[in-house]
Amino acid sequence: MKTWSDLRIGLKLGLGFALVMVATAVVAVFGRYALEGVGGQVHELVEHRQASVGMARDVKDELNVVARGVRNVALLDDRKQIDAEIERIRGCETRIAGLLERLQAGDRDGEAGRRLDAVQASRTAYTPLLTRALELAAADRSDEARDLLLKEVRPVQAAYLKSLDAFVEHEVLRMQASASDTEAAIARAGTVMLLVALAALGCGSALAWLITRSVTRPLRSALQVTERVSAGDLSGPVPAGSADELGVLLRSLDGMQASLRQLVGGVRGNAESVATASAEIARGNQDLSQRTEEQAGALQQTAATMEQLGATVRQNAENAREANSLAHGASQAALQGGAAVDEMLGSMKGITTSSREVAEIVGVIDSIAFQTNILALNAAVESARAGEAGRGFAVVAAEVRTLAQRSADSARQIRTLIGQSVERIDAGAAQAERVGRTMHEVVQAIGRVTTVIESISAASTEQSDGISQVGDAVGQMDTVTQQNAALVEESAAAAESLRVQATQLVGAVSRFQLPQPA
Structure with a gap:
């Protein structure tokens, strides 16, 4: 059975590089899977959580615009200005409806669904009152519209805004939790990759020491032979080597010395x-x-x-x-x-x-x-x-x-x-x-x-x-x-x-x- 010193140098180097490449591949594969997991969490965080928070805040901004419009309708006397405010309020309501539909279509857990249902319920109670008040204002019944806005629409509007704040708060908490999970996954992946890299470094260092030792000893012997031959001494013996390329080199030096004897x-x-x-x-x-x-x-x-x-x-x-x-x-x-x-x-x-x-x-x-x-x-x-x-x-x-x-x-x-x-x-x-x-x-x-x-x-x-x-x-x-x-x-x-x-x-x-x- 061949020992380590009898293996060819190419095979030794190949085994050493193969070990390093396998360790590198293990680190790369694990890193890929870890990054895919982190990427999924980041995708969930960006595409769903952050998008939901953004759309909910957009709904709140549009609702604030509606609130200002309602206030202006209640305070203004100019017919053209009232019509302009009513038109702007209706545009905001259309955009709010679209945003809520997109929120409903998203991936929601039980609590987020309940809070979003509460938002829809508040909107269901708020929309008819708002529509009635705008119809009164459009019919030049400003006093009735003002009473309806101040006494009925505003309380429902406050509940509407409160339900939106509750939904945004829940989505922000979910986004923070997802961010914490992502950071923990990144830390775990980094620790495992570091351990694998250290193990590969240890194995590679040991194998490099063995390869270096098996190469430098025969090279020193070959160097001694060449120095003796360069000094003109062709009478000394050449030590026997192993079965690898360096052993073949020593045997070739022995043959070269014999040929030089005949040549001289x-x-x-x-x-x-x-x-x-x-x-x-x-x-x-x-x-x-x-x-x-x-x-x-x-x-x-x-x-x-x-x-x-x-x-x-x-x-x-x-x-x-x-x-x-x-x-x-x-x-x-x-x-x-x-x-x-x-x-x-x-x-x-x-x-x-x-x-x-x-x-x-x-x-x-x-x-x-x-x-x-x-x-x-x-x-x-x-x-x-x-x-x-x-x-x-x-x-x-x-x-x-x-x-x-x-x-x-x-x-x-x-x-x-x-x-x-x-x-x-x-x-x-x-x-x-x-x-x-x-x-x-x-x-x-x-x-x-x-x-x-x-x-x-x-x-x-x-x-x-x-x-x-x-x-x-x-x-x-x-x-x-x-x-x-x-x-x-x-x-x-x-x-x-x-x-x-x-x-x-x-x-x-x-x-x-x-x-x-x-």
């Missing part, structure tokens, strides 16, 4: 071999350093040549890009010229159309002039028939005929000129079409030239990039070679340092104390 013995034998090998490595590194420096010089010359070649190719690429830009500009100019020729051709076609329309209009004018001439001729014939009476009309007809002939001559001349203009415009349009086709051919030729130049520019750029990459690679090789040279020098220095350190290691290992062989 092996290091002593190998340190001299390391010193001899490091000297040979230093000599080889010296030869390698010389060859690496020669290779670095050749790579630097190659890198300079590649840089010059790259500059030449980059200049070619720049020239190709500039030629490409110029070709693009010429292409754009040719395109704009072709567009201008197309616009001019469209304008000439419009002019041709307009000229033909004008020619048609001139033909119409010529036809009108011809018809006018015929009409003037007919008019001259008719005026000749008329004799002396138609002579004036004949003169007018002759003038009209002359104008018609002149209009016809002018129309024929205009038609001839327009025909010549149309022929010239057609010739110009044909020439513009030929120019347009030529411009399109120029644009296509420039486009092909641009494509060729773009190909040359792209090829030059690719060549420049390739040469740059080659130059970068050569530069990287140069850098790596120089780094290798530096590393070779460092390696030589490290080999020399290794030889020195191996010698020092032999001296350092000799300070460890190993058990004497049997």
Whole structure:
């Protein structure tokens, strides 16, 4: 059977924390139930007792307002003031009825119910008298209302107020008793929680002492072993531990000490071999350093040549890009010229159309002039028939005929000129079409030239990039070679340092104390 010291540290700590958590849970659960009980009592105190006292006092306040109103009704002579007081009294009575209904609906013990019944009985006796007095006052029978108020209403009102005071007194006493019970419950809950907390504290302290004791003893033993090993003594024994993690630690320290014994013995034998090998490595590194420096010089010359070649190719690429830009500009100019020729051709076609329309209009004018001439001729014939009476009309007809002939001559001349203009415009349009086709051919030729130049520019750029990459690679090789040279020098220095350190290691290992062989 395992003892306490054989338990794992995690289990010990878990048991300790579990005990503390269980005690905390017990305190919390008990506190919750205690608070629920106290909360119920407080709820009863606030929701029922205090509310009942408040509503009863509200009834008393409203009844005092009614009493003042009754007094005013008995003393006032102004009709409007009396009506206002009566209205206020009725409002108070309505509110009193609502408050008493709420009180009746509440939770009451036997004594509170009896006292509330006494209040209702007083109200039952008081309300008819008050209503009768208010009716007399409303009917302008002030003297009768005053006598009724002073002789009958006031005594009943006093009894009404006395019953209300008795109910309020009883509810206040109940509220005080509930408050005392609540305070007692809180005190009991606090005492029990304190006792449980003290018990949990005692158990936790005892368990913490046991856990601390089971941890610190093996740790002191482990500390002694590590101090002895750090001083170079590997011959001493390691005490056996328990079955927990600290016991495992002590056994691991024992194994570590045994491994260190083997390690130190092996290091002593190998340190001299390391010193001899490091000297040979230093000599080889010296030869390698010389060859690496020669290779670095050749790579630097190659890198300079590649840089010059790259500059030449980059200049070619720049020239190709500039030629490409110029070709693009010429292409754009040719395109704009072709567009201008197309616009001019469209304008000439419009002019041709307009000229033909004008020619048609001139033909119409010529036809009108011809018809006018015929009409003037007919008019001259008719005026000749008329004799002396138609002579004036004949003169007018002759003038009209002359104008018609002149209009016809002018129309024929205009038609001839327009025909010549149309022929010239057609010739110009044909020439513009030929120019347009030529411009399109120029644009296509420039486009092909641009494509060729773009190909040359792209090829030059690719060549420049390739040469740059080659130059970068050569530069990287140069850098790596120089780094290798530096590393070779460092390696030589490290080999020399290794030889020195191996010698020092032999001296350092000799300070460890190993058990004497049997």
